[in-house]
Amino acid sequence: MKQQYQELYQELRQFMPEERLIHDDLRTLAYGTDASFYRLIPQLVVRVDNEEEVSRVLKLTRARKLPVTFRAGGTSLSGQAVTDSVLVQLSSNWRNYQIHDLGDRVSLQPGVIGGKANALLAPYQRKIGPDPASINAAMIGGIAANNASGMCCGTAQNSYNTVDSMRLIMADGTLLNTADPDSRKAFEQSHGDLLASLKQLGEETRANNELAELIRHKYRLKNTTGYSLNSLVDYADPFDILMHLMIGSEGTLGFISEVTYRTVEEHPLKAAALIFFPEMESTCRAVTSMKPTPVAAVELIDRAGLKAVEDQAGMPDILRTLGDEAAALLVDVRASTREELDQKLAEVTAAIEGIETVAPIEFTEDAETYALYWKIRKGLFPAVGAVRLTGTTVIIEDVAFPIEQLAEGVLELQQVFRKYGYDEALLFGHALEGNLHFVFTQGFDDDKEVERYKLLMDEVADLVAVKYKGSLKAEHGTGRNMAPFVELEWGKDAYELMWKLKAAFDPEHLLNPDVILTRNENLHLENLKPLPPASELVDKCIECGFCESSCPSRNLSLTPRQRIVIWREINRLETAGEDAERLRTMESEYDYQGIDTCAACGLCETKCPVSINTGDLTRNLRHERNKGYAGVASWLSDHFEGVASTSRTMLKLADGVHAAIGSKAMSTVTGAARKLSGNRVQQWTPSMPKATPKMDTILKQYPPRQQGDKVVYLPSCATRIMGAARNQGEDRSTPEVAMSLLNKAGFSVTFPENLGAQCCGMPFRSKGQFDAADARITELNQALLKATDNGRYPVFCDTSPCLMQMRDKLDSRLRLYEQVEFIHDFVLPRLTFTSKKERIALHVTCSTTKMGLADKFIALAQACAREVVIPPDITCCGFAGDKGFSQPELNASALKDLPEAVAGCEEGYSNSRTCEIGLSEHSGIPYQSIIYLVDRLTESSTAD
Template identity: 55%
Template sequence: MKASYQTFYRELCRFVPKECIYTDPSRTMAYGTDASCYRLIPQIVVRLDSEKQVQQTLVLAQKHGHPVTFRAAGTSLSGQAITDSILITLGDNWRQYKIFADAGYISLKPGVIGADANRYLAPFGRKIGPDPASIDACKIGGIAANNASGMCCGTAQNSYQTLQAMRLILADGTLIDTADSESVSAFKKNHNAMLEQLQTLSQQTKNNHHLAELIRHKYRLKNTTGYSLNALVDFDDPLDILTHLMIGSEGTLGFIAEITYQTVEEHQFKASALFVFSDIEAACEATRILKQKPVSAVELMDRGALASVENEAGLPDFMPNLSEDATALLVEVRSADAEGLKEKMAQIMSSISTFTLEQQVPFTDKPEEFGRLWAIRKGIFPAIGAVRPVGSTVIIEDVAFPIEQLAAGVRDLRKLFIKHDYNAVIYGHALDGNMHFVFQQSFDSPEQVSRYQVFMEDIAQLVAVEYKGSLKAEHGTGRNMASFVELEWGSEAYELMWQLKNLLDPHHLLSPGVLLNRDHQAHLQNLKLLPAADKRVDSCIECGFCEPVCPSTNLSFTPRQRIVIWREINRLRRSGDDNQRLKQLEKDFRYLGDDTCAATGLCARRCPVGINTGELIRDIRTQRNMRYERVARWTADHFTTLTTGARLALNTVAGAGKVVGRERLGKITKALHVTSAGHIPLLTPSFPKGSHSPTAPKLVAGDLKVVYLPSCASRTMGASANDTDQRPLTEIVEKLLNKAGFSIIYPEKLDSLCCGMPYNSKGITTVAKNKLGDMEQALWEASEQGKYPILIDTSPCALRAVEGFTKPMALFEPVGFVNHYLADKLHFTPEDKPIMMHVTCSSVKMGLSAAMKNLLDRCCTQVIIPDGIHCCGFAGDKGIKTPELNSNALRLLSQQVPANCSEGVSNSRTCEIGLTEHSGVPYRSILYVVDRVTTPLS
């Protein structure tokens, strides 16, 4: 941290906890990353949890003259969310929302993820208007501040058009709530001069016919280049002007502390079709016609875009054989009812009947079928990102042409690709003339930077000048296009934007250089290098889509941040530039990157290019833990002794708890854990007693048979001492199976069996593989070479078997087995009570989330799936060795447990320990509930 920031830091610590302020080189670099091609490293990163803290921080920044930048999810593509000064990020208190009675409006804090807002509205058949492609990761603060749109949003349902009210904090720390008459009255009294100036600028703009018409033309298109000047011509009330100026201002005029949206209808009936035209002209002419029809979306994909995914499984067979100039339109229609959907499909087919199609996939309303069509569109960017040369980045530019000139614009774009030797592809939202083009770019030499510079200058001239289009249709101006705002808008409109900036941020402390920049070379500065680090993660584009499901978010590093720092570590190792910095990053990474990584791989499901950062971490652990392999082999060879000892230890702890009290014992173990720097495991009051291994029952000839493998966790761990149901899981499974008419086969040498996960998670892969192989052979023999189904009673072990076994066996975890084999043999009598449900990482990977919910719906009247809980972070022994990971992952859990709820379910014994501890209610296997509510059918 520079000396000039030290006084600011000390004063900041007076009202922000020190643990929420980062100045170390690892976390400042990790947070100095967004999805753009730029990187700046902040001096201070501060996580704020209240409006008051934001106000105080802005006042402090004014006092010391330090610029500040607001950051939501950091999925922005144009460099809006980075700074070399003070970076403000959002804590958990910014996740609140309120749905108004008729669901016509929803108020959202800036930390709410866009997809979550839609999930809250789904029961009402409503959604928010903006629908960016990053909606599963981006947050409302970013959506509003960038005026993000998307596939269906267009220009009619974006944040600007659906804004109802706003809580806004200005650069001087003033808070205004436009839905509160008292707040409005006070603001008008104290900021009358500002409002008068806004009104004057509005009137001058309206009176300037040429300028007003230019503004109307620009916003006939999708446009996020520069400030929302349409606010000056669309509204008369200066407060309306002010709040609409904030939309798309990228945090350079103020902080949106809450936004109230008008919601839009979410139609339940959908259908999609794929039409392939012989050339771009035909596709664009069809788009012009379709714009007048009841379509929800029309996505255009050129031949290059189609070629990038044409060999993917499940896509139409004709794709590799399309002609050189073929262009596809992916069309979606939506309706409130089935009849309306049929009518809309018929209208669209009729409207394009005069076109000769090269190929087509007719309309389908089957989700699995139209899902495959949308996989074409969604797969383009990952396909390009996955094959780019190591060290290069993928850049997505985002332009809009007047729709009547779309074909010519696309043709001319292609000519520029050829001129500058870029192998780019084009796709986008055709109804709005909004085209994305994607290309690979390296910034590791002056020649490459110069090539990029000339290319972007030609792009700007083509789109903004020749076609009077938008250089940024929906991704925001950022640093990327700030140098070209004047070129697109002209000097008169450009200077008007500076007047607005000077009025609302007179000291230019809110993200200087973002959106407006008089340096015409600014877009060539602070370009991000992506040096090789590891083949497993080199394709990472640092988009941040992985972050919402990572249990260490807000505690240490996210998957994106792990990759950022690992890249830097490897760069420094190769260059030898800064040995002191290297040592510090390596030291920090041990905890922030390695120790606190659950390595579950949920990140891979969200990653556009399928990166499992956990695999990288396990490889790092392999190198670190090689010296322990001999010990690991011994424990694997004496696994029965190990589990017997573990049961004894658990029962000893439980006995001690009876003597001194469970709560007091928990405090003692916590103190020991802290003073030993984590070497002594933390045993909470929720920790279980020892269990016992089941004994094999006698088989009855002719009965239904199942091979039952109790996991080593359920064989070792029983119920916690304060649980009202003290029966071990093995007893529940036996009772349930017998109730359904199954006799049980246990594999030989049961206590020695383990799937190897404890070893694999520590990177001791050889031992892990051997244990898995032993388990596979035992189950192969017990099932008589796959004759009988196999039930593994915890999902992590089941997934490892599913992924690692080579012999053909029918493998099931609890939910899958009940649904497949037991449901039709049992009568369910649901209980009138709420139950919490946690879907483990392994169940998510096996696609069992919906199946688990459906099964639990048969067992009780209310299933509660808490918000913001993905991986629980217990991760084998992380829950006792790095308990803060489990605590962080479940920090939002207890507040979501209803007062009348007394139980939670999952299907992993270790996960259930942490869930019990942090929810205040006992979590058990879902099989406990299934057994309790079922009786035999006959």
């Protein structure tokens, strides 16, 4: 770290903890990477907790004349969130919100994810206006700072047009709340010159008819190129001008610490049609015809885009029969009532009557078909990413043409792509606004490729901005990528006006320099991100960051995106044979940051547009690291029944000591032992379970019925070993409760042979011991086939992660049911509820989510309780098999917000015994399997 940054670091340490001041080589690279194709590595990453810290950081960096860049979710595509100076990153503390006026307005801190904001507003049938494709990963700070829009947002519902008020921090650290008269008055006194300047620039702009008309024309389109100059013609009050200039300013004018939006209606009724046209001209004529109609969205997809997805599962057969010039429109219509929807559909259909289509127009309200249509549209970007050559990146640009010239613009754009050899380019977008995205692959590993990209962008800029007077950036923000072309699009007068605005807000040009405005005409060709091969498992990663919000280690070590970034760098260094010392250091630090603290839960795959499970990479790396222990793993696998028996004995001994000396003394003793052993001794907590009774003991108490529908019950090794916790309030183990419930429901229960030795192999596979895992799963497969008569009878498993592993690895003839699914589908119809709980907490495990069982789990819980609390920001609990014992900080970090989220609940429920240990420890309430609750609240409704 350079001397001036070292001095800043020492100053920041006076009021911020060191763990939020990141300057090591590995993490500055990881945390400094965003979704763009640019790479700058910050000298210092500062994770701020609140407005006061932001203010103090800005004052200190300003005093040292050090540039500062702000980062929220890091999903921006144009290079606006990277820096080689100070990166100010939001900690997890910026997620507060307040709903006003029955949902008509909502105040959101910048760390709230857009999709979470909409979930909060859903009970009011409202949502925020902006709806970018990244809404489930992008945070409000970035959505507002980039003036992001989306598929249904248009221009009327973007941040600029729906912002109601704002809290912001200026370059000098001053806080302004535009909704607070006292704050405005204080700001007038401290920043009167700025307000006077904004007022004067507004008056001059409105008086300049040519410039004012240019601005109005540009903002009839979607436009995020340059600053929001429309604020100068739309408003006269300098506070209004200031607030609206902050929208789309990409962190170059100040820091947005809260936005209050006027929300928009979320219509309950939706219908969509995928309409195919023989060629692009008629497609674009249809768009123009629908512009005045009440459509929610009109998405254009060119033939290349349709070809990219036509072979994917579930795609309509017609996709494979279209001609080479064909195109499609996805038309979406929404309404509040049946009558309103029918009227809107009639208007839309009438507007395009007479325009030739390949097939009849059919709107659908079927949820599955509706989702399929949008899957086609949303799958276009990842379709390119999934087939690109290793080492290339995927670039998605977005331009806007005047809608009346859309057809000509599209055809010429396609010609430009062909001219420069971008034959794989797809073109799609929000046609109603003339806003089109083009996606293509690009390598930056040699000068010829960079030159080809330069020529393409020069010609695209001239075509869009000069010939058609459109927008070079419609909704992705100017960033570094389009900063050299801002003057080309806007002209000299408007461009110099932008520089005046920048100087008024940030006279020293320290806030995100070179973003939006630059004097460097080659900026878009510099600091290009390398994407070297690292592993076939992750080489398709486009570093978009969609995975990060689901990762349990996101606030402790690295996210999936960051793990891939570092593994790519390690492989690059190794291949190049350069900087051996840096390579060794990075490999050593990656052991903890990348491998040890990865839960390998696979939730990242559910968010990833190219379906990467970074956990697969982690398991492979553990395999390589742990090869020396393969013999030990094989012995443990071969003697699994004895190992399980020994584990039960150890739990009995630990519980005996716990009973004798109490929780406080036990924590002290075991904590000291763990410390002295260098963390080799597993972490003990008061939620540690007692031993499960042996199965023959359980079966004496709950003898299986001789009559009834047959089911094969496989208690997982976790539930066969780990029983109830001492503080749980229920002494029975999960297998005991499961037998009680299955008997009550009239099932005849059998078990696989040699039950004590059976295991799905997950404890071995998670550590990279694949041979030992395969041995266990092979034996289990044989035992279950025999027990089920080759799949004749269903298998019931009481642990969700184990069942997911079994579905992936076992014979397809086996009918495998996780406890939630089996109870929901087969047990509940045989039971009668005698009572309901008032309020319970529910943890939906990552395996439940991945298997698509979350809705059934919630429905089951709702059958048991009047109110079910599902903590909104808890994804995977981070216990990860035994990580809760070996890396307890991962579990603690993942569940940091759990106590507040479940306040008022007396008990919680899940469907994985190990997860329940960590949930109990960190929530303040006991967690058990949902089986316990169903068994307690029901009685048989069938005759014996």
